[in-house]
Structures are given as structure tokens and as C-alpha cells.
Amino acid sequence: MRINAVPGVLAGVLFCAPLAAQEYFEPMILSELHCAESPSPLPVLEALEGAGFIRSSELYGYDSISCFPIRGALTIYGLQVDAVCAHEEDSSIMNERPDLLYRGPGTSPGQSLSFGTSAARAEVEDWYAEHLGTRKMGPAIEEGDTMSESPIEIGCSSWISG
Numbered sequence: 001m002r003i004n005a006v007p008g009v010l011a012g013v014l015f016c017a018p019l020a021a022q023e024y025f026e027p028m029i030l031s032e033l034h035c036a037e038s039p040s041p042l043p044v045l046e047a048l049e050g051a052g053f054i055r056s057s058e059l060y061g062y063d064s065i066s067c068f069p070i071r072g073a074l075t076i077y078g079l080q081v082d083a084v085c086a087h088e089e090d091s092s093i094m095n096e097r098p099d100l101l102y103r104g105p106g107t108s109p110g111q112s113l114s115f116g117t118s119a120a121r122a123e124v125e126d127w128y129a130e131h132l133g134t135r136k137m138g139p140a141i142e143e144g145d146t147m148s149e150s151p152i153e154i155g156c157s158s159w160i161s162g
Helices: 007-016 018-035 041-050 089-094 121-132
Strands: 061-062 065-076 079-087 112-117 141-142 152-157
Touching: 018 041, 018 065, 018 112, 018 121, 018 152, 041 065, 041 079, 041 112, 079 121, 079 152, 121 141, 121 152
Parallel strands: none
Antiparallel strands: 061 065, 065 079, 079 112, 112 152, 141 152
């Protein structure tokens, strides 16, 4: 499911109250992590930026992946996340927000959206199974050398979607 932000509606939802923002982010992010199709990272990044969870000035990018530390406490149905990373394949979308979507030289890493967490792997796997099932759990959870520099990353990419 591609998520398209509606500027007036998005602003109203994000700035009413922190709870409203949380209630907006959780289904939006979960839909992207479900990975039924390649993720649409820009609406997620813009929503996180609009609510103050990320700042474009804090982008750290390498290998064409844009990563941001999460400011404040953001949970996705109870799982605390501390970073978000993304890559957009479509250059016209990337050019809309080059401050959020970094593109370096070389081969594209594929369309992607991921969230870093410091939670224990068993907790992450339990959370994933409860909210997303087990079908894509293996490739969707990475541990160790993650792009977000968090101990564990949960994500969706064009390589595992569908």
C-alpha cells in the first residue's frame, strides 16, 4: 500500500497532540513494514520530521541510505525505535526532498525503509510475529552491522517485498 500524505490532513493530525501523532505513525509505519510492496519512505520521513521526531540537519547518509536518529520517544505498537533509515529509487521523488533522501555514487541499494531499535532480539522477533507475522521475519530483521547503527534493525526493501 502506497501512502500519500495529504498536507492539510497530515498537519492537523500531527500537531493536535502527541497521542494523535503516535496513533497516526503506528499504522502508517506498520503498513510499510508489512512489506506487501516496496516501501514508500518519503511520506514516513516527512511525517516524522513534521512531528519533530527527526531533523533533516541530522541526516547521516552513506551508500545512498539516509539515516536519522529518532528524537524523543517513538514506539511502534510498544516497540521503542531509535533510528530510521531509507532509500528512494525514484529520482523525481528523491529530488523533492534531497535534504531527507541522500543519494551517493554507485549502485543503488534498492527501495527501503527500516527502523533501528535497542530491544533484545527475542523481543523484536516476538513483536514482529505478533504484528507482521513470520513470513518475512528472517530477511526483515538484521542484527549487528546495521545501517542505523542500532543493535537491531527491522525493515522492508524492494528485495523482500511482495
